[in-house]
Every structure is written in C-alpha cells, then in structure tokens.
Amino acid sequence: MAESESPENRIAAMESTSSSTSDLNFSIRRRSTVMDSASTEMMGSEGLKSSGKACDKVKVENQSEMKFNYRPSMPAHSGVRESPLSSDAIFKQSHAGLFNLCIVVLVAVNSRLIIENLIKYGWLINSGFWFSSKSLRDWPLFMCCLSLPAFPLAAYLVEKLAYRNCISELVVVFLHIIITTASLLYPVLVILRCDSALLSGGTLMLFACIVWLKLVSFAHTSSDMRAIAKSINKENTPSISSNADNSYDANFKSLVYFMVAPTLCYQSSYPRSASVRKGWVVRQFVKLIIFTGFMGFIIEQYINPIVQNSQHPLKGNLLYAIERVLKLSVPNLYVWLCMFYCFFHLWLNILAELLRFGDREFYKDWWNARTVEEYWRMWNMPVHKWMVRHIYFPCLRNKIPKWAALLIAFFVSAVFHELCIAVPCHMFKLWAFIGIMFQVPLVVITKFLQNKFKSSMVGNMIFWLFFSILGQPMCVLLYYHDLMNRKGKTE
DSSP: OTTTTSHHHHHHHHHHHHHHGGGGTOOOOOOOOOOOHHHHHHHHHHHHHHHHHHHHHHHHHHHHHHHHHTOTTSOSOOSOOOOTTSTTTGGGSOOHHHHHHHHHHHHHHHHHHHHHHHHHHOOOOOTTTTSOSSGGGGHHHHHHHHHTTHHHHHHHHHHHHHHTTOSOHHHHHHHHHHHHHHHHHHHHHHHHHSOOOHHHHHHHHHHHHHHHHHHHHHHHHHHHHHHHHHHHHTTOOOOOOTTSOOOOOOOHHHHHHHHHSSOSSOOSOOOBOSOOOHHHHHHHHHHHHHHHHHHHHHIIIIIHHHHHTSOOTTTSOHHHHHHHHHHHHHHHHHHHHHHHIIIIIIIHHHHHHHHTBOOOOOOOOGGGOSSHHHHHHHSOHHHHHHHIIIIIHHHHHTTOOHHHHHHHHHHHHHHHHHHHHHHHHTOOOOHHHHHHHTHHHHHHHHHHHHHHHOOHHHHHHHHHIIIIIIIHHHHHHHHHHHHHHHHHHHO
16 A cells, blocks of 8 residues: 555556546646556556546436436427428528529529520521621721720810819810710710621720710819819818818829729729739639620520510510510520629729729629619619719709709619610610619609518519519510611611
8 A cells, every 4th residue: 555655656647547538538748757667557457447437427327318308208399489481480590501402403494494495496606796797897986995085185184274273164164064075975976877786886885984974073073172172272161071182183193093993983092902913813804704605695595586586575465575575584684694793793803903993892782672772772883973972962962852863863874874775776766764764663662662561572572573574674675676677677
C-alpha cells in the first residue's frame, strides 16, 4: 500500500488514465516524466477498467431511458400540430425541396420541348432577322451612332458659356432644348430613311434615348447647381441637403465619365471601387454571350413560328387570340428574363467594373413585387432614379398633385417605349404607348387588390398574371405580327 500510494505511482496512474480515456474524445494534456514500466502497465489496466465501467454505465442509462420513452404505453400524440401544407402552416415551412423539384421538372419539360421542336421543324435560326441581307444598308446607322457624342460636347460648351456668364439663363435653357431634341430626332430620321435590320435600328434608338436622358440630367443638374452657387454668393441660401454637391463648374472629364457610366443621373463625382477584377469581367462576358445566344434561339425557334402561324389578335376569334397569347407567353417570358439578366445584371455590371463605378444597384427584387407600382419602382433603377429626380419631384415642387406627377412620369415612359419599338419597326401603331399608359389603372387596381387580400402572395401572383402572362405577350404579338406582315409585303 505504501508503494502504491507513492507520488511516482500517482503520477503514473494519472498519465495512463489520460491515454486510455482519449478513446472517449476527452483531451487531456500529456505530461512527460520517468516512471516504472511495471507500475505503468498495472495502473493503465486499472484505468481502462474504470473508464470501461463508466461507458457501460452510460450505455445502461441510455438504454433504460430509451425503454422508458418508447414503451407501448407512452403517448405518441402530445400536442396540437398542423399539417405542413395546411393553410395555417404552409408559409411557416421551408419549401426548398419543392423548389428544386420545380427546377428539375422545368428543365426536363423544356428540354423535351426543344428536342421535339428541332425534330419537327429543324433548325430555323436565320440571320436575316437580326442583320440586313445587305450589310451596307446599316452603315448610316453606324455613322449616326459615332456622331452622337457631338451633342454632349455641345451641351458642355453651353455650360461653359453659362459658367462664364457669357449668355443668360433663358438662352442656356433654349440651347439645351435644341441640343436634346436634335440628339433624339437625328437618329429617328436616319433609321426611318434607311431600310435597316431590326437589331441595328433598335440598338441605335436605345442608344439615342440614353443619350437624351443623360443630356437632360446634365442640363437640369447644372442649372440647379448654378442656382445654388448664386444663392450662396448672395448669402441667401435655403436649407440644402448636406449630401448635395454645392460646387459648380462644367468639368469635361466628369461629363465624359458620366456619358459612359451605367447611370442616367449626372453628378460631379461617383462612388468608385478599389480595382478592376479582370477574371470576373471575363466570366461575365462568357455568360453574356451564352444568354444572348439562348435568347436569340428562343426568338427564332419559337416566337417567330408562333407569330407567323397566327392571325391578328384583334381581328380573329377571341378564344383563338387567348390561345395565341398564352402559347406565346412562355417563350416571351423566357426572352424577357434573359434580356433583363443580360442587360441589367451582366452588361451594366461589366461596364461598372471596367469603370470602377461603385453604386451597382441597377435593380431590386422586382420579382417579389406585390403591385404594378412596386414593379416599376424596382425593376429599372437607373430610369426610376432619373424619373424621380427630373420628373416626379420637380412636378411636386411646382405644386402639381401626386396623381398628375405620376401620370406625367408614365406618359414620358410611354413615349420612349413607343419610340424604341415603333421606329426600328418602321410603323407607328401606338401599342407600346397604350400598354404603358394602361399601367396607370393597373397601379390602382393592383393596389386595391393588395389592400383587400392583405397577402403578398396574392399581390405578386396578380402582378405576374397581368404583366408577364397577358400584357407583354399581347403587345409582342401585336407588334410582331404587324412587323412580319410588313416584311412580307416588302420582300
């Protein structure tokens, strides 16, 4: 007993116990010492026996607890519960598995439809829809596109003269009106005089509208900055936001950066990112090429045959028109989603990355919009910010009611939608204009339904039904059908 109670044997027992209990996931720091081998083996075996007894004790306790919990007399129903798909619990559950199932089914069904379409109709993609058969027809449009930067240069010269007080404020406004109007009418006349391809005309018209919006923002912002500078000089400054840039000078570099930056609102400086991620830009370009090709494939392989084999939706049978619209809604929705992803996400982010443009909120979660009003506020943030800054709030500051300001904003949007579609198609049917103005009563209707049902899901479903399933396919069918008839008559 005296020998076993010695300090050396106590140390050996502690070390052997720590080595044996490591199998039970207990970590004890090992201590180095000199020990007797015989006493080490003896104490090690005793430690293993004691730890084994501890494990057996835990197992016995678990088994007894399991026997107690799962006895036949134990109640299997101990509370009030709802089924996962019941109306009270469906929104509290995670539906990630069902979402994955929908994606798998969607991919499988569309793959089958693509294969069936290729077997039935063959390869229908034709470059004639995208480009002219004679490429020389499009050279005036290309030259017009190259000459558009002359209008921002003219606007800069006007602002320089205004900064030096060489011309009056009234003359400045008059010159800006002439410059902005000419920047829009010049491409329209070139497109209408040339029998260009739809893609070439649409690209030039979109570019011209962007230039017009930027020039208006530049002129409006410069005018406001001049007014602020004059009020500061007179020491009669009203309350101005601390975020506003009160310094005024027509800076050429700022204007050049603004004209190529992915924004429509002019300011003297923008938030900038630290560096350019070259690898990221290359990956986005690859995605852009893939999704653009997929969009062209759907247009040529699906939308073209549907429209060519259909009648005018306003001249035929009502049920036939509904069937055509519903048949066109799915490929049209795919094209529209691809267009949104290619332009608002890929292209604008690529441009922002190359220019180190920091504010990249080009869109919000418009797919969760509960009303048409929420959709228009979230899906195109550059245009929304331009409308709020240069149309809506100026109207409110001039004592115009909110409903009238909203109507004016939709009217401006409707005019530009009509220009971007009617001018490249060489026909003015006003379908796009009517479609955008029809959004005004839809704003009221969807807002009323949202307030009545008090459910974001109901409002979101109504938005998708009105806007994407019925509205867009009808407008596309109207324009596309008239375009095909015009192309058929001219050929």
